[in-house]
Amino acid sequence: MAKSQPEASNTYHLLSIALSHFNEKARWAFSYYRVPYTYQLVLPWMHIFATKRIIDKDVCKRESRDSGSSPYSTPCLAVYDASGKQLEESFHDSHDILAYLSENFATEEQVNLYTSCGPEKEAEVYRLEKRYDEVLGKAVVDFFYHDLVAVNKWRAMLPFAWIGFKNRVGFLQSLMWFGLSPVLGRLLTAVVGITAERYEKAFETCREEFRQASLLLEKSPYLAGDCLSAADITFAALSFVVLGITHEEGYQLQSFSPKTWSSQARALQQELRATKAGQHVIRLFKEQRYFGAPLPKQKRTLLGLW
Ligand SMILES: N[C@@H](CCC(=O)N[C@@H](CS)C(=O)NCC(=O)O)C(=O)O
Known part of the structure; x- marks a missing residue:
């Protein structure tokens, strides 16, 4: 209440x-x-x-x-x-x-x-959310950065550099990102420890998470039962990159066009989209992402940084 x-x-x-x-x-x-x-x-x-x-x-x-x-x-x-x-x-x-x-x-x-599917499902909703955060969420980071910064770097370099201007994050910040993103992207993968092995493993992790989620959706319309819960919002939001959900499909900001991704990343996006869990996420973005919500106001800051 x-x-x-x-x-x-x-x-x-x-x-x-x-x-x-x-x-x-x-x-x-x-x-x-x-x-x-x-x-x-x-x-x-x-x-x-x-x-x-x-x-x-x-x-x-x-x-x-x-x-x-x-x-x-x-x-x-x-x-x-x-x-x-x-x-x-x-x-x-x-x-x-x-x-x-x-x-x-x-x-x-x-x-x-957390209690939308009934009080008896509350612990399950917490468990699913934690699992998606810790397993799917982390795999998506490995997929995202390694694909853009290493595997598809020549095709991704310009869209990756342009993303600040595309999302109007502020002129100074966008300009700094535009010039430094190849270095900052590399530095990030090094600091976080993202490797080619972790990238390959991320594909398998995403497949397995979508397989498990599809099994849950065989039993009920939402991941934890009959209603939308924190588990669905977590799974859907964390999946937007590996499904390549676009702004037109409901992602709130401006993301990358398909050619920014490598062919193997695009193949994974198509494969996961075809699963029951993938269809569930696409539907949630379409039907539940914005419905009736007031659009937030972007706070303009000094050239986008502070
Ligand atoms: N468990 C955290 C993970 C958040 C997270 O990994 N955030 C990333 C962006 S995807 C970040 O801000 N990384 C930069 C940092 O850790 O300084 C959550 O669910 O909020």
């Missing part, structure tokens, strides 16, 4: 990496609960400038459950008072954001996404 006070008197600002699937999950959670918010788009590495300002205020009350990301990780939700000036709390994990919105903004129409 909705607990409109004191949260209704808060204002919400979401810092999110434009092309990130974990960030799409947080954006989707906001759309689902119809919570107005402003957002600021950042690009990898440059996100540190933006999230550091929030982290330095030391108002995060939750222990991080994710040892794989840095302290500057996105999505980063800043909760301000009604005036929008006083920072009261911050969240640095997509699950924490989804759980917070579910606790505070569920209504009879937008039911709590």
Whole structure:
């Protein structure tokens, strides 16, 4: 049930990496609960400038459950008072954001996404969400960066460099990314430890996750039962890259055209699209991603960086 006070008197600002699937999950959670918010788009590495300002205020009350990301990780939700000036709390994990919105903004129409399939399924929804975050979400990172930065680098270089301008993340940030993205992309794969082996393994992990999810969908219309839950939103948001979901198909921002991906990546996208789980995700993006939700306002910042 909705607990409109004191949260209704808060204002919400979401810092999110434009092309990130974990960030799409947080954006989707906001759309689902119809919570107005402003957002600021950042690009990898440059996100540190933006999230550091929030982290330095030391108002995060939750222990991080994710040892794989840095302290500057996105999505980063800043909760301000009604005036929008006083920072009261911050969240640095997509699950924490989804759980917070579910606790505070569920209504009879937008039911709590953890109990929507019945209280007896709550633990299963948590389990599925955690599995998708830890297994599918991580495999998608390996697939995404290795394909764009190494396997298909010559064809992907320009679209990868152009992505800041395409998503209007701010002139200075877009320009820095345009010039430095080949180096920053390489640096990122080195720091995160993404290798050709991990890329190959990511294909198998994605296939297996889609196979398991398809089996669940043989038994019920949604992953955890008869209703949309946090498991469906997590699975769908984390899959948008490996399915190549476009803006026209419901992805909130502007992604890459098919030729940006290598032929093997495109083949995987087509293969997964044809599965029951793939069809489920395509339908969720089409029918549930935006329905009735107010579009968030993009906060213009000094040339896109701070
Ligand atoms: N478990 C975290 C994972 C988030 C994550 O991996 N975020 C990436 C973008 S896809 C990120 O911001 N990486 C940069 C960093 O860790 O500094 C969540 O679900 O929010």
